[in-house]
Amino acid sequence: VVLEDSTSVEKFEITVFNKNSSDFVFIDALTDIENSLLYDNPDIEMTLEGIEKNVTIIKPSEFLTFTVVFKYKDGASMTNNTLNSKINFRFKEGVVMW
DSSP, X not given: OBOSSTTOEEEEEEEEEOOSSSOEEEEEEEOOTTTTSSBOOTTEEEEEESOOTTTOEEOTTOEXXXXXXXXXXXXXXXXXXXXXXXXXXEEEESOOOO
């Protein structure tokens, strides 16, 4: 991801398919910012649209499409406009029980 200026926003649409015979619930998107292993620019934040932790369920043989949004954190100085990252989207088998 390259953000041109402090107001730039980059969006990526992600589609996943559940080929299992069970429901799966979205539990997290891991980037490991602290160790810079998967996300190398802490001035850029990642948010998700169209998916919620412990709420969004993908049923068997269904597709789920959501959006990953990258932008500068409020008040961040633009010293580095490049983000190299890997994101692990984690799902677990089962449904949310309230």
